[in-house]
Amino acid sequence: MREYYSITELTREFDISTRTLRFYEDEGLIQPVRRGRTRLFRPSDRHLVKQIMRGKRLGFSINEIREIIQMYREPPGEVGQLKLMIKRIEEKREDLRQKRRDLEETLAELDQAEESCVERLVELGVNT
Amino acid sequence: MREYYSITELTREFDISTRTLRFYEDEGLIQPVRRGRTRLFRPSDRHLVKQIMRGKRLGFSINEIREIIQMYREPPGEVGQLKLMIKRIEEKREDLRQKRRDLEETLAELDQAEESCVERLVELGVNT
DNA sequence: GGCCGAATTGACTTTTACGTAAATGCCGTG
DNA sequence: CACGGCATTTACGTAAAAGTCAATTCGGCC
Numbered sequence A, B: 001m002r003e004y005y006s007i008t009e010l011t012r013e014f015d016i017s018t019r020t021l022r023f024y025e026d027e028g029l030i031q032p033v034r035r036g037r038t039r040l041f042r043p044s045d046r047h048l049v050k051q052i053m054r055g056k057r058l059g060f061s062i063n064e065i066r067e068i069i070q071m072y073r074e075p076p077g078e079v080g081q082l083k084l085m086i087k088r089i090e091e092k093r094e095d096l097r098q099k100r101r102d103l104e105e106t107l108a109e110l111d112q113a114e115e116s117c118v119e120r121l122v123e124l125g126v127n128t
Numbered sequence C: 001g002g003c004c005g006a007a008t009t010g011a012c013t014t015t016t017a018c019g020t021a022a023a024t025g026c027c028g029t030g
Numbered sequence D: 001c002a003c004g005g006c007a008t009t010t011a012c013g014t015a016a017a018a019g020t021c022a023a024t025t026c027g028g029c030c
Helices: A007-014 A018-026 A043-057 A062-072 A079-123 B007-014 B018-026 B043-057 B062-072 B079-123
Strands: A033-035 A038-040 B033-035 B038-040
Touching: A007 A018, A007 A043, A018 A043, A043 A062, A043 B079, A062 A079, A062 B079, A079 B043, A079 B062, A079 B079, B007 B018, B007 B043, B018 B043, B043 B062, B062 B079
Parallel strands: none
Antiparallel strands: A033 A038, B033 B038
C-alpha cells in the first residue's frame, strides 16, 4: 500500500479534475494532509474518493454522500447517537433498495425494447 | 383504466409540482393533450411520468431520461437506425449494471456500518 | 351573469456541482 | 538560475432542474 498519492494521480485514476478534488475537500468530504501547500492523499483519502464516485454514480447529492460517509466512520459512543445512526443507516438502505427496484424495472424495459428492435431486424430479413 | 388525469392528480400521485410537469412538457418528455388550455394526461402520459421519476431516482439527467424514453418507443424502420438503437440500449444497460455493482457495494458497507453500531451497543450493555 | 378555485403563462430566482481564468508558488533539471 | 510543469488560491461563471411569484384566464356552479 502506497503512502501518498498526488492530486494528479487521483484525477487520472478516477477521471475527475483537480478542481473537483479541491471542491470535495472544501465540502469536508476528504482531508488530505499537506506538505507545504501541496496536498498529499493517503490510501484512506483515496478510498473515500472511491466511495464518493460510487455515490455520484448512484445519483446521490454531495450532502447525501457526506451523510453516507459519516455512517462508515467509527460509531459514536453514546447510546442515543448510536440508535439514531442505526435508524439513518436503515433509511439509506431503504433508499438503495428503492433504487434497486427502479434499476431492475428499467433493465427489464430495456430488455423488452431491445427485443423489439431485434424482432424488427428479423422482419427486415437482416442476418443477425 | 381512466381516460384522463388532471395535472393536480398527477402532482399528488408522484409528489411533484405542476411546474415540474410543465417543465417536462417543455422538455418534450410528455405531450398531454389539451382541452382549451387545460392539460389532459392520458394513461400513457402517466406511465411516462412514472418512468421519468424512476430515472430521476437513479440519478439520470433529463437528457439521459429523454434518451431512455426514446428507446421504449416504436423501433425505427431503418436497419442502420435499428442497429444504432440496439447499441445505445446495450450502453444504457452497461451503465445500469455499473450502478447495480455500486449499489451492492454500498449496501454491503452500510451493513458493516450497522453491525459496528450494534456491536458497540452490545458493548455498552444495551438490551437490543 | 358573476364568482371562486384551479390552471396557465412568463419572468425571475435559486441550488448544486463543478468549470475556467488569472495570478502566483514551489521544485527538480539542464 | 532560468525554465517548464504541476499546484494553489481566489473569484467569477454556468448549466441543469426546478421553485417562486405575479398576472391572467378558464370552467363549472349557484
